Amino acid sequence: MRILIAEDEPVLASQLKKTLMSEGLTVDVAVDGAEAQYLGETEPYDVIILDLGLPIRDGLTVLKNLRSGGNDTSILILPARNDCADRVDGLDAGADDYLPKPFHMAALSARVRALIRRKAGKATPVFSKDNVTFDTRTNQVMVDGVSMNLTSQEIAVLSYLFHNSGRLVSRNELSDHIYQHEGDRESNTIAVFVNRLRKKLGSDLIETVRGRGYVIKATV
Amino acid sequence: MTSLRARAVTGGILWAVAIIVLWLTCVSSYLASQTQARFVEVLETRHAQAVVAVTNNSDAPDDLVLAIGDLVYQVPFSGQYWQVETDTGALISSPSLDGERLPRPLRRTEERLRSEFDGPNGEAVFAIGQWVPVRDDVMWYVQVASSLRSFEEDQVVLRNTLLTAFAFVSFIGVLGGLTQVAVVLQPLNKLRKDVSGRWEQEDGLEVQSYPIEVAPLVNDINTLMERNRDIMRRSRRPAADLAHAIKTPSAIMRNELDNLMMQGTDVQEAVGALDRLDAQLKRSFARMRADGTDATVGVATELDTALGRMERAFNALARNEGKSFNADYEEGLLVRMDQSDFEEVMGNLLDNALKWAETQVRLQAHETADGKIMITITDDGPGIPKDEIAKATQSGQRLDTSKPGTGLGLAIAHDLIHAYGGKILLSKDAELGGLAVHMRLPVGSAKRRD
Numbered sequence: 165m166r167i168l169i170a171e172d173e174p175v176l177a178s179q180l181k182k183t184l185m186s187e188g189l190t191v192d193v194a195v196d197g198a199e200a201q202y203l204g205e206t207e208p209y210d211v212i213i214l215d216l217g218l219p220i221r222d223g224l225t226v227l228k229n230l231r232s233g234g235n236d237t238s239i240l241i242l243p244a245r246n247d248c249a250d251r252v253d254g255l256d257a258g259a260d261d262y263l264p265k266p267f268h269m270a271a272l273s274a275r276v277r278a279l280i281r282r283k284a285g286k287a288t289p290v291f292s293k294d295n296v297t298f299d300t301r302t303n304q305v306m307v308d309g310v311s312m313n314l315t316s317q318e319i320a321v322l323s324y325l326f327h328n329s330g331r332l333v334s335r336n337e338l339s340d341h342i343y344q345h346e347g348d349r350e351s352n353t354i355a356v357f358v359n360r361l362r363k364k365l366g367s368d369l370i371e372t373v374r375g376r377g378y379v380i381k382a383t384v
Numbered sequence: 385m386t387s388l389r390a391r392a393v394t395g396g397i398l399w400a401v402a403i404i405v406l407w408l409t410c411v412s413s414y415l416a417s418q419t420q421a422r423f424v425e426v427l428e429t430r431h432a433q434a435v436v437a438v439t440n441n442s443d444a445p446d447d448l449v450l451a452i453g454d455l456v457y458q459v460p461f462s463g464q465y466w467q468v469e470t471d472t473g474a475l476i477s478s479p480s481l482d483g484e485r486l487p488r489p490l491r492r493t494e495e496r497l498r499s500e501f502d503g504p505n506g507e508a509v510f511a512i513g514q515w516v517p518v519r520d521d522v523m524w525y526v527q528v529a530s531s532l533r534s535f536e537e538d539q540v541v542l543r544n545t546l547l548t549a550f551a552f553v554s555f556i557g558v559l560g561g562l563t564q565v566a567v568v569l570q571p572l573n574k575l576r577k578d579v580s581g582r583w584e585q586e587d588g589l590e591v592q593s594y595p596i597e598v599a600p601l602v603n604d605i606n607t608l609m610e611r612n613r614d615i616m617r618r619s620r621r622p623a624a625d626l627a628h629a630i631k632t633p634s635a636i637m638r639n640e641l642d643n644l645m646m647q648g649t650d651v652q653e654a655v656g657a658l659d660r661l662d663a664q665l666k667r668s669f670a671r672m673r674a675d676g677t678d679a680t681v682g683v684a685t686e687l688d689t690a691l692g693r694m695e696r697a698f699n700a701l702a703r704n705e706g707k708s709f710n711a712d713y714e715e716g717l718l719v720r721m722d723q724s725d726f727e728e729v730m731g732n733l734l735d736n737a738l739k740w741a742e743t744q745v746r747l748q749a750h751e752t753a754d755g756k757i758m759i760t761i762t763d764d765g766p767g768i769p770k771d772e773i774a775k776a777t778q779s780g781q782r783l784d785t786s787k788p789g790t791g792l793g794l795a796i797a798h799d800l801i802h803a804y805g806g807k808i809l810l811s812k813d814a815e816l817g818g819l820a821v822h823m824r825l826p827v828g829s830a831k832r833r834d
Contacts, residue, residue, distance in 0.1 A: 173632045179639040251726040255697030261704055266635035266662055269642050282704065326724025 165280055165323055166190040166341045168212045170200035170226065171242070172219050180213065183269045184276065188303045188319040192345045197221025204230050204237065208340045211279050213272075215242045216254055224253055228313035231258035240272075252286050277301065284327040291326040293380055296365050305365065317342065321357045325370060325380045327340050345348040388572070389565055396561040404550050414446045415542055423510070423535050424498075430454075431496070434466050438526050442518035448476050456480070461505045463531030471522050486511060488525055500532070506534045530575035550639045571598045579605060597765050627669050634662055670728075670796040674803040684828025685726045687717040687749055687757070694727065698734050698745070705740055709734075713749035719757045729800050732793035733761050733821050739816065740765030757825045765818040773810045796822075801825065 167189050172179040174195070176361040181191045192207065192297040193198035197218040204212055204226070213228075216223035227239060241262045260282075261275055277300055281289060292296045296310045303319050305312045305381040314322065325333060335354045342354075358370055358378060371379050437451035448468060457478035467477040467486045475485065483485035489497050496514045503509035513527035523749035571594050578589050588606035591599050638658055641651045665779040695711040702709035719726060737745040749759040768776050776794050794810075801808045806825040813820035 173636070175636045176639070178638060179643075182727075183639070199408055248735075249727045252693050252697045252731060256693050257701055260700065262701075265631035266638045269639050278704070293698055 165210045165320065165327065166192070166208070167276065168192050168194060168200065168203055168207070168209045170197070170212065170223065171215045172196060172217070174319050179269070180272065183273060187273055188316050188323060189276070190320060190342050190344055197223060197226045201226045201229055203345065204235060205233060207264060207345055208337075209237050210283065210341065211276050212237050213242065213276070213285075214239055214259070223332045224257060228257045229256060236290055238283050240279060259372055269382040272352060280327060288325065291325075291329070293329070293369055296369050298322060307365055314361075314364065318357050318361055319366075321354065322361055325378060329380040331380050332373055332379045337377070388569060392564060392565040392568070396565075400554055400557050400561075404554055408546060408550055412546055415546075416539055419535065419538055419542065423530070427510065427512050427528060427530050428465075430530075431514070431526070434528050435514065435516050436772075438468055438516055438524055439518060442524070445470065445476050449479065452478065455737070463503075463507070463509075463533060465503070465529045466507070467527045468528075469525040469527075471524060474526070486527055486529055488513065488527065488598075492523070494830070503529065503531060510535075520542075522759070524766040524771055550634050568615065571595050575605070576590060579609070625687070627665070632663060634658065668796070670799060674799040681794060683720060683722045684718045685721050686724040687713055687719060688715060688728070690723055690726055691747070691749060694730050694734060694747070698738065702738060702745065705738065707738065708744045709738070709747075710744065711747040713747070714751060717749060717751060717757055721829040724803070725800050729797040732797045736793045737761050737763040737819070737821075744816065752824075753828065755827055757827055759823045759825065760820060762813040762816050762820045763818040764816040765820045767812050767817065768810060776810060
């Protein structure tokens with residue numbers, strides 16, 4: 165899952181990035197409104213965290229521009245001022261949720277996870293398929309009730325496939341959602357991660373559709 | 385407070401009463417003297433007729449009754465009398481005296497004597513008498529008298545007629561005065577309407593459209609309105625900027641403390657202090673905002689716009705949480721509140737309602753019969769126990785800590801609503817079973833649409 169953080173305060177942006185990456189999410193940071201809009205329009209993010217008080221182009225304008233351009237990525241706004249009008253402006257312009265500053269990181273993570281789940285049409289934070297369960301709150305994967313150790317890349321691939329279960333996901337799409345904007349991308353490594361997941365979780369969980377991609381069939 | 389209209393009307397009435405009393409006194413005194421003169425003149429004529437009759441019939445005094453044969457002397461106690469007393473003391477008198485006697489002055493003179501005394505039936509009479517020579521050295525006293533009753537009745541009729549006439553004139557005068565007051569005060573009424581309609585506009589009042597006597601006041605009001613807008617702008621901007629400047633560092637500190645806590649460091653006291661700091665800042669900003677409204681006059685928020693925005697925003701949030709939000713409000717409502725303050729109140733209350741609701745939140749707004757806007761927000765959450773309702777609107781009183789929050793939402797809404805002269809009341813909603821927040825807000829005057 166790939167997140168864009170649009171926050172001009174470098175320390176806060178770095179804290180947000182660190183927290184979200186520790187939860188297995190891929191994070192890009194934009195430090196002003198122009199960059200946020202550019203990345204939002206060109207990269208396939210799952211959630212955009214948008215501070216409304218951005219320099220160069222304020223967050224509300226970025227939000228309106230993204231929505232008017234047909235972008236339906238889930239957007240969580242961080243209202244800038246101390247009044248409700250700010251967040252009502254944001255929600256009215258198409259934001260999906262808001263979190264007033266100052267906030268606890270746990271609250272932010274929970275909202276981001278909820279937005280990802282909602283977008284995927286999943287009601288519960290725990291996915292199950294046959295003998296495998298995946299808890300999106302803790303990134304814990306269990307097979308027959310036994311906890312498995314997965315790398316952050318493996319969790320990123322598994323999480324994306326679970327959130328999009330029932331739908332064929334191409335290697336490029338997977339690559340777009342687990343790598344950062346300026347990170348090294350090699351679609352071959354996706355195949356490596358999938359193979360490792362099969363070894364750890366069983367070969368039936370992820371199915372390969374030759375030449376087209378991967379799919380986890382219907383989950384509970 | 386004194387009303388200009390009341391002053392003008394009272395002053396006018398006092399002047400009118402003084403003038404009318406003066407005129408009434410003068411006119412009634414003049415007319416009374418005229419009536420009296422006419423009365424005496426008639427009596428003198430009658431006396432002259434009697435004297436002629438006596439002179440002509442001194443040889444046959446018994447014929448006098450026929451000679452002075454006016455009908456008014458024939459009816460007993462008619463009020464009109466004559467009496468002749470001869471030098472020998474014999475009396476010849478009108479039948480109207482019915483044998484009674486009119487008193488005679490002791491003085492013997494040929495001048496006409498006037499006197500007033502009680503007549504034959506006790507009523508006051510006015511008499512004219514004279515010693516008239518009928519032969520050499522023989523004088524008879526010829527006297528005529530008339531009851532004063534008719535004279536007094538004439539006086540009463542005259543006074544009543546005058547009073548009626550002056551009362552009518554006074555009524556017309558008061559009506560005219562009221563009309564004039566209304567015409568004179570019309571520019572001031574226009575000024576009041578213009579001021580309430582334009583307070584939110586950037587342009588001032590048009591000085592040329594007022595009489596020259598009011599123009600300096602209009603200029604002063606324009607200056608005051610501009611100063612008010614300045615105060616509003618200056619008081620709000622620093623508060624908003626300061627809030628923004630403090631919130632981000634606070635978020636950073638909070639995150640660092642969270643990290644330390646996860647690593648096992650005991651930072652509970654620091655987190656508590658930061659919580660208090662954030663709550664105090666939030667409350668202080670809310671207070672600055674509420675205090676700023678003291679300078680706000682004539683503002684208005686269109687609920688179609690403001691509630692429409694809230695409806696769209698909170699519909700989205702409710703959907704996120706799998707709850708429903710329903711808004712039902714009359715069209716065209718206006719409240720006398722600044723829009724951002726109104727949204728602050730509604731945002732805080734709807735946040736609370738959504739946070740505690742099990743499945744649904746409702747918002748209703750309508751204008752009451754006594755001209756207020758009533759807005760009610762209800763939810764199907766646990767509500768607030770009766771004995772804790774008073775605490776709920778006090779600063780930072782968190783009645784239930786099971787859900788995140790500062791406990792300031794209701795207190796901020798309470799402060800802001802009171803700053804605008806409105807009222808807020810909490811109760812248990814009979815239908816949904818949760819909390820019902822009722823707000824009674826003043827109606828705003830329509831903004832100018834040109």
